Amino acid sequence: MKFVQIIDYKTERPDGMNTLMDKWVEQTKGKRTATHSLVGQDRTDASHYVEIVEFPSHEEAMKNSHLPETDRLFQEMVALCDGMPSFTDLDVVRDEQLNTATARRVFEEICVAGDLDIVGQVYAPDYRDHDVLKEAETVTGSDVIREDVTHWRAAFDFAFTLHDQIAQGDDVVTRWTWTGLHKGAFLGVQPTGKQCTMTGTTTFRFRDGKIQEGWWHYDAVGLMRQLGVI
Template identity: 35%
Template sequence: MHVAYSTSKGGVILMAKSLADALGPDGIPVNAVCPCTIETPLLRSTPDIAQAADGFRQRTPPRRPGQPSESGDAVAYLGSDLSRYVTGTALVVDGGLTSVIRHLLKTCASRTDRPHLPRRNPMNENNPSEAAKAIVRRNTEEVQGGGDFALFDELFADDFLDHTPQPGRSADKEGARRLYQVLREAFPDFHAVIHWQSADGDLVTTYKTYHGTHKGEFFGIAPTGKQISFETVDAMRVRDGKITEHWGVANLFSLMQQLGALPAAV
């Protein structure tokens, strides 16, 4: 919740700055007002909010919350001719709280008696789901899309099992390899656009759209030169850095329609 809240606040400030830059040549100023704790009925409506507000109040130099009229005065100033040369700014109306917090942070940063703990870097921490998603993405982009079959051997486990093999293909690693090769022979520019990925532990689900140009025989259909695309949702299990299982559903009906092998939908 705090991430979304803070992100929305930062987004409003950046939006104001961008609009100020875009509208400045037309003489239109754009600014943002950043109030802190303002005394309103909402502030006292929930005990948790009221307690937090009291904590903020104790940290501001005036030792009191702001009043609605004080925020309103700031807005009135920015809307008046007095601020005609003020644009692209974020006017902070917080009773000095921001300055106090900055001072506290600088003081804490300069202390020498703090225990030296290792700094956490979430990007470097062991995250099985993110690692699994990266492996599946490499398969989609570099093997299927780039034809790197040396990487295929590296990414797929020797005991790989496809739970939904295509007709005429075996459910093992060799069957998957041959399917990828057939697709690249039929569509030399075969590639996918990944719309989203979701991971539950070592199981990665991907929704993507494949694209390509029909320049080779495909399921007995002679090359047509047509641009094709079809959607796929698949799930891959990744264990010990290897893809071990696959389940997939592809819109091959649409593909065959595009190639003229089936009548187009009415």
Template identity: 35%
Template sequence: MTTKITELVRRDPEEIWTDGNLETIDDLFAESFVLHDPSSANEQRGRDEYREYVETYRAAFPDLEYAVETVIAEDDIAALRYTARGTHEGELLGLEPTGERVSVSGMEMYRVEDGRITEMWTSYDSLGLFQELGVVPPLEELDETSERD
């Protein structure tokens, strides 16, 4: 059972996010799917909202690639660690394209019922992403500023 869940959840970053096969969402996710993302104002509910969420990031980073580092599963839960890389070529959350190549690490936890993903908790280095895009200064610069005060 854990091998099936491991194979199932790997398809999200590999087929949907990297390959851009958004039709796969209908195969992998339950209609009642809920995404918990602390960097989003609202939880995405259902396949269509998740599809829009993916489209937003893929439009901003059209060459997006996910490298799955680790997947572990127990019972109906799987955890996945990844590194995502891409070039900021489209608007993201009001931020105009910077052309910057970024690398962001993150983790996701999936809950699976009846062979479909019903819930996902995601946490990625959003601070690091915005630092790489030049929106937020690197921590070293912040340290130097606080030392001068």
């Protein structure tokens, strides 16, 4: 079970705190068990900070706490704080990665199921699309998704297998395998009835909960080879 520690403190020396954290990160390379650290500043009190540190489990967090570097960090941190920091230990009982869930909707509900009515819910109106098969480097507007899905669904009966999703900041990267039966004209190639497979990755950049930009990278050459074009 994931474990999170919340550290609540006040300081008038945030630069010193950042320097201290940078030093700890450098000194604990290969030893620390913390997987994610986030620091927030109170908008109503500039001296009030909250740090959220994530670990794979409580046991791994304890290993991290027992590192000599962590003990030194705590002592130096206290010296920079106005008063003693407070600590809250939490077992994570629910973890919703909302952007990754939205990315999955693209593949499962829009591409495979063909539900174009939800494009406006998922994509920003000024969405920017980058696709290896397009002549233009960038195509703008969510209508490009409707056009692409309509085109691919007319040419293939297909499905996606989603292998991995990695979320960092506003970006979600999905690694996938696509399998499709060639049933209609595609890029000038008449239906072959062949079952084709290709792998790829898609990176979506989110803004305000919607997809603002997308990069589609896949084995287009391999697909054309399977269709007999190459």
